[in-house]
Amino acid sequence: QLQLQESGPGLVKPSETLSLTCSVSGGSISDDYYFWGWIRQPPGKGLEWIGSSYHVGTTYYNPSLKSRATISVDTSRNQFSLKLSSVTAADTAVYYCARLKTNSGFDYWGQGTLVSVSS
């Protein structure tokens, strides 16, 4: 059974960089056909796709984040990460990592981790 687990600081200061890691177990991040993505959910609001990355090369981002997001995949550690720069209070959210198959949606999700942006 595939499992995903987010980790990282729960509190980030404004203007700094948010960094999260998603550890994948029970399967290989190098499997073909799957992308690895980040989705966030501000308190009391809906889901927002941040970006998705294939294990080799291809990464797509939500244009609304205006190049602040970077997703990278580490196949040696079977994990992928998110960096979001220049954060503000509007970036306070529960951040989820998930596996995406393009014609099947996000089939496995992490439990989510709350990141608050505050001084």
Place this chain on the structure above:
Amino acid sequence: QSVLTQPPSVSGAPGQRVTISCTGSNFNIGAGYEVHWYQQLPGRAPKRIIYDNTNRPSGVPDRFSASKSGTSASLAITGLQAEDEADYYCQSYDSSLTGSVFGGGTKVTVL
């Protein structure tokens, strides 16, 4: 404003049928991209309950069904149960944004 539009809330009595609409455009649903649906129970991560427009993953009750037509899709819950009270989201791919898009979510209340 979400790219995919859902009603904020729907409600029904136990045993009734409710439907949730998801309206997109010719850049996403209307372009033929698949629609997927997720259930999010309070305080939990979303769970996929429909994929590729109409398919249920193993373990999802058959009271959940979905359809797609033109630039819209819909999720139906028949025989509504108390445990179905949750937020529901549709999701697809958008070619103008080159990525995944979610609906704004619909809260289902069991009266």
